[in-house]
Amino acid sequence: MLRNEIQKITGLTRKAIEYYQEKGLIRPQRLENGYRDYDDEDLEVLNKISVYRKLGLKIEEIEEILHSGIDALSAVLRRKEYAMEMAGRKRRVLDMIIQGVDNQTIAEQLTLIENELTIYDRLTMAFPGYIGQMLFVAYQPFLDEPIKEGKEHYFQQYICFLDNLPAFELEDNEYRYIEKLSSTWSLDLLKEVNFNKIQAVNNPEEWLLENQEFITDYQTFKGSSDYLNSPLNKIQEKFVNFLQDNNYYEHAIPLLRSFSQSYDNYYKKLIQANKKFLEMNLDQ
Known part of the structure; x- marks a missing residue:
């Protein structure tokens, strides 16, 4: 999936997705044309992040949960x-x-x-x-x-x-x-x-x-x-x-x-x- 599709599904902004990517929370593959390809695992992680952010969790807390489990x-x-x-x-x-x-x-x-x-x-x-x-x-x-x-x-x-x-x-x-x-x-x-x-x-x-x-x-x-x-x-x-x-x-x-x-x-x-x-x- 391309980034615009991910944005529509998750409701996250481009800036937010790029930020989580920089933090290493998602790892989309770069295609030959330079676009990022997001797989189902990336989508699942972004959906979790979206929920946790709405609940007021800090990014450090979200990283801890994603790394160590629910x-x-x-x-x-x-x-x-x-x-x-x-x-x-x-x-x-x-x-x-x-x-x-x-x-x-x-x-x-x-x-x-x-x-x-x-x-x-x-x-x-x-x-x-x-x-x-x-x-x-x-x-x-x-x-x-x-x-x-x-x-x-x-x-x-x-x-x-x-x-x-x-x-x-x-x-x-x-x-x-x-x-x-x-x-x-x-x-x-x-x-x-x-x-x-x-x-x-x-x-x-x-x-x-x-x-x-x-x-x-x-x-x-x-x-x-x-x-x-x-x-x-x-x-x-x-x-x-x-x-x-x-x-x-x-x-x-x-x-x-x-x-x-x-x-x-x-x-x-x-x-x-x-x-x-x-x-x-x-x-x-």
Whole structure:
């Protein structure tokens, strides 16, 4: 098909089609007469692009979906959910300004927003898709407190650590697998799961007692050949090895604990909860 036919079918302009061609999203063949010949695959891609653009997706997000498959759309949607959440928080600050709230309080709220956005950006840059978003959600509840005077340099050191952290890389098939597995997980659902984890850490004896059957089933699954030979196990091992090789536990976690008192308190409880879990296993 020639370009004018493609334009009629897709409703895209000549300039738009040429732009997507320059971005490498379509690869029409050049005929002897110099015209471009667009095949059915090019048409399918352009139709998808047209739909996604009408829905407000950025070209970078569309590239991600086209490259990784439809399941990558879930990561895009979670990013948009977070963007909407941040827009709501900024709107509330504007309301505070209208209400005449003092400048110091306004400045504190803006700093909280900026710090959280900075951590979100760094984590999702270092860790692709679901993994970066999952990590951020695990930390987010502990980022809503002002950093105490004298502790700001720990925050800057943490950001510097993330800036120098190499990107966690997955094979294409691994990335598609994890995105497919998490395709129905909204940002709110991730937050709910994390909230339940925090509640379990705060009340470990009660949680362990109420969930003994679940824990037994989970441990059985983790030891099964189905899990041990699964892509999920391979990805989890790769993730843990990445964190260990880059000293994340030795450097990043202590820095987080240093600038967030609530995270430090949670981390101490997490260590105690883990000890109780291990003690329960030894007693069985």
